Amino acid sequence: MAWDNHFLDSLAPEQIERLRPHLSEVELERNTVLDEAGEVISDVYLPVDCILSIVTVMRDGAQVESRTIGRESGHGLLHALGSPVSFERMVVQVSGRAWRLPLEQLREAAMADRDLTRCVVHHAQATILQAAQSTACNSLHPAEQRLARWLLLTQDRLDSPVLPLTQEHMSIMLGVQRTTVTAIASELQARGLISYVRGKVTVADRPGLERTSCECYAAIRQGTEAMLGHPRRPKP
Template sequence: MQRPLISVQNRLLSALPPEDYRLVAPHLTHVDLERGRLLYEPGDRVDTVYFPHDGVISLMTLMENGAAIESATIGREGALGLMGAVAPRQSLSRAIVQTPTRAARIGAGQLHEAWEKSAKIREMVDMHTEALFGHAVQSVACNALHSVEARFCRWLLTCHDRIATDTVALTQEFLADMLGVQRTTVTAVARTLQEKGYIRYRRGVVDIISREGLEAVSCECYDVVRRNYERLLPQHHAVERTRN
């Protein structure tokens, strides 16, 4: 579904000065991205840039045997395909929509024209690239050193920051791919967190009951990545949450 862009909630776009935003505004359209939508595969030409207003897009690293694991996520603090504004690029990862996402979309070529004219847009691209690189580097360490339970909590907290509800629709298959584990492991971890009263886990749905509990179990990587984004990128506005 596509319609003209009405409001700006993405942190990168909302932080642009009016004169710089006017360079991109005529080319932005609003799209509703359904869960599971594939945006890029490794090797695809990055010809479109997405600025999420809410929701989560996952970057998945794929192995030759078909195994995959999440290396980073993108929400309203960032953009997917932003380096395509600098020069033609090929995607290094699979980009897939993990939760229903509203986003602003622009052609990479159109954003490149604005990038050439605006120092603020060039700075935005550089800072976002550094933040995303830091996110991916932290994910490498986290996937190697921390427990599945801690990583699951980290992912739920990151997702919670980017959506306006306490309910996250996620299939076992998605969760297993994100964490690089078997589905049975996902079930066991979710059951443990549910017994502690931190979440309610139903088939394909996770309800966050205690954010404080998830923070207590999560590894330090959640705060490391969050602080890095806040240091490098414009501060986000508070998201009003609906309690279910």
């Protein structure tokens, strides 16, 4: 059986059999907050065709996204090996399916199997890589390049040129006002790289978007492949 999540698909048959009774497929709706900062995480979420957004919330309510998680990994993996307390907010950015696994079940299985522990760490490292690269990107690169990077990563996870993204999510990701998002999206559209209507971005020229992106897209993709092999990539 193909689970359509790289973490699950990378497990040995005996590891999957141990986890299978505890796995449940769930439909996640956009904007649903699954975990909040300061709360104890009870479940690990392993996306199939949804995308999770990990954001840090400031005292004044301002938000900034540190990373997104799709089918290449999952949220809660490292929490299963250490503290179960969340230090960030996890919200569903793109609705879709995911596998849900009780955190304690993954903890018990990982403690009994060093190879499973290693797999958990590798997939968690892939998301940490993205967070580290995004931190540098947000500090050093202009918003247009950052938006191009983010759109490419999103398309990688959805196998579709049509990306259901709102201005609100894009402004959180970029850490800018919605008016700035509108201006950047309009410029990319004028150059034929995307088309944009309310709540939907269509990638019209992926090679052009890759040229517009900064080096961080390639760094994240290559780093993920170095850690995990070659997670399934979208059709052009």
